[in-house]
Amino acid sequence: MQSVSKVHTRVVYRRSPHLVLYWSGRQLFFENYVTRKRVRAAPLAFEVLELFDRWRPVEALARRLPQFKPAALRLALASLEHCSLLERCDHGTVPGKPVSEIWKDWGPAAAFLHFSTKDMCASRDLAEMTRLLRRRAKRMPMPSPVKRYPGARQIALPAPRHTGEFPQVVLARRTWRRFSPDPVGLPALSTLLGLSFGVRWWVDLPRLGRLALKTSPSGGARHPIETYVLAHRVAGLLPGLYHYAADKHCLERLRSGASSRQLVRYLAGQKWYGNAAALVLMTAVFRRPQWKYQSPRAYRAVLIDAGHLCQTFCLVATWLGLAPFCSMALADSRIEADIGIDGVSESVLYAAGVGTLPRGLKWAPWPTRFRGTRHPNPAFE
Numbered sequence: 001m002q003s004v005s006k007v008h009t010r011v012v013y014r015r016s017p018h019l020v021l022y023w024s025g026r027q028l029f030f031e032n033y034v035t036r037k038r039v040r041a042a043p044l045a046f047e048v049l050e051l052f053d054r055w056r057p058v059e060a061l062a063r064r065l066p067q068f069k070p071a072a073l074r075l076a077l078a079s080l081e082h083c084s085l086l087e088r089c090d091h092g093t094v095p096g097k098p099v100s101e102i103w104k105d106w107g108p109a110a111a112f113l114h115f116s117t118k119d120m121c122a123s124r125d126l127a128e129m130t131r132l133l134r135r136r137a138k139r140m141p142m143p144s145p146v147k148r149y150p151g152a153r154q155i156a157l158p159a160p161r162h163t164g165e166f167p168q169v170v171l172a173r174r175t176w177r178r179f180s181p182d183p184v185g186l187p188a189l190s191t192l193l194g195l196s197f198g199v200r201w202w203v204d205l206p207r208l209g210r211l212a213l214k215t216s217p218s219g220g221a222r223h224p225i226e227t228y229v230l231a232h233r234v235a236g237l238l239p240g241l242y243h244y245a246a247d248k249h250c251l252e253r254l255r256s257g258a259s260s261r262q263l264v265r266y267l268a269g270q271k272w273y274g275n276a277a278a279l280v281l282m283t284a285v286f287r288r289p290q291w292k293y294q295s296p297r298a299y300r301a302v303l304i305d306a307g308h309l310c311q312t313f314c315l316v317a318t319w320l321g322l323a324p325f326c327s328m329a330l331a332d333s334r335i336e337a338d339i340g341i342d343g344v345s346e347s348v349l350y351a352a353g354v355g356t357l358p359r360g361l362k363w364a365p366w367p368t369r370f371r372g373t374r375h376p377n378p379a380f381e
Contacts, residue, residue, distance in 0.1 A: 012055040013077055013086045017100045020112055021046070033108070033116040034099050035084040045085070048076065052086060098344045105290060110299035114347070118332040120268050169319045176323035177272040179355030184277040186236035188320050189229075190249075192354065193280075196313040197227045199247045212247070216308035219301030222289040225309055226346065228339055230266065230279040232258045241338060255338065267351060268329040276325070276353040280313065281335060282306050283348045306350040313352045326352040 018034040030045065031038040051064055061073050068076075080086040103111040162171055201213040203221070211221040218224070227244040229251065231237050239258040242251040260274035266281070267273050284302050293301070310326045317324035328350055336343040 010057060012057050012089050013052050013081065014055045014089070015049045015052045016085055016087055018108075018111070018115075019049070019085060020108055030083070030085055031116070032084040033112045036116055036118070037084045039083045039085070041085075045080065048080065049085060055089060098342065102286060102290070102345050105294040106286075106296040106299055110296035114299065118343070118347075120329045120332075126272070165319075169315055173314050173318045173324075175314075175325045176355065176357075177325065178358045178361065179275045179277065179323055180358045181233075181275065182356040183233040183235040184322060184354060184356060186234055188322065189231075189234050189237070189278060189354075191320060192313065192316050192322075193227065193229070193244050194249055195316045196309060197225070197244060197246050198249050214246075214309075216305070216312045218305045218308070219289060219298065220292050222292060223305070224284045224286065224288040224302050225305055225349075226283045226285055228254075228281040228283065230258050230263065230281065231277075232260070232263060232279070233277040243339075254340065263353075266331055266335050267327055268331050270327060270329060273325060273327070273353060276355040278355075279351060279353040281339070281348055282309060282350040282352070283336075283339070283341060283346050285346045287345060303349065310350055310352050313354075317354045321357065323355045323357045324352065325354075326350065 016032050016034075018032050020031050020033060022029055022031075027040050028043065028046075029038055030041050030049075047064075048061065051061060058070070058074055058077060061077065062068075062070055065073065077086060077088075081088045099111070099115075100107075103114075161167060195215055197214065199212045199214060203211040203213060205211060212223050213221065214223060227246065229242045229244055231239055231242060233239075237251070238253075238256065240253050241255040241258065242253050244250075245252055263276060263279055264271050264274045266279060273279075284306070286302070289298050289302055292298075314324040314326065330348060330351055332348050333343065335348045336346075339348070341347070
């Protein structure tokens with residue numbers, strides 16, 4: 001708990017430390033990126049917020065703006081508090097501010113991005129999404145997926161090698177949205193977790209500690225990503241929510257029970273993933289990279305770390321003959337509450353899932369024929 005001076009044991013206010021201000025068109029907006037409240041405000045609000053850089057009573061505002069009646073000033077402060085632009089204290093103590101403490105070096109740049117983009121609501125209707133994109137394409141054509149330099153000299157390369165087990169695994173990797181009702185076996189899940197997220201080696205650094213090494217790279221070998229598994233249909237494992245202990249290669253059960261509905265809720269309403277056998281939730285423990293890197297740019301490395309791990313997961317799943325997928329459309333707050341993390345020092349970032357291949361369905365046949373046409377790049381023929 002953080003104490004407030006005895007002089008200020010009556011009602012006092014302080015500007016929220018999580019504010020950003022910006023113009024959108026002709027309007028000035030104030031946004032609290034932690035509460036995700038955004039309001040339009042007159043420039044006078046800036047003067048009020050500037051005054052409350054520390055805990056002050058309403059009388060301080062009355063002295064600054066004597067042209068306004070005290071009742072109007074109290075109403076204005078209550079309104080700013082309701083919009084979470086001001087914080088209020090009534091009893092001489094206020095809760096500690098873990099967001100300020102944990103994100104102080106990475107704020108506001110990384111903190112604004114992280115907190116303001118939580119809890120996405122995904123479109124639940126693929127047909128409607130397709131119609132919207134077609135209408136958009138009429139106004140604004142889809143950007144080309146490749147870039148060329150027409151005037152540059154081109155040097156032809158030999159055809160890439162695609163024979164052998166590893167090239168075939170890489171070429172077979174797809175995002176699946178349909179699965180068979182068969183469960184995934186516990187040995188397959190164990191291999192998937194161990195090769196994707198498990199600690200494979202340790203490196204001892206004198207007077208610093210131990211570094212974990214995994215099959216995927218991590219910025220500064222900080223490995224901020226933790227792994228949780230929602231086991232829906234895994235043969236040999238009770239349905240439930242588990243934490244994967246990467247050093248011991250074991251599962252720690254946090255909650256019993258799992259359902260298709262829970263999968264869909266976690267993935268922001270994407271019902272096509274509801275029949276998956278297991279969902280892997282990747283969180284980040286931010287203090288690990290923050291210990292070494294004080295620049296907010298390090299937040300990029302955390303996101304990239306999750307991407308490295310997810311691609312490894314998808315390749316291992318493909319090698320095992322399973323059907324993987326990944327998604328960033330998440331119900332962050334619901335997931336974090338169920339896992340039991342605060343969303344500040346540790347927060348969910350990414351999800352990857354897996355099921356068994358649907359019977360009689362091949363997502364994308366290989367080699368090189370697409371709807372009866374030749375592959376657009378002859379080098380891959």
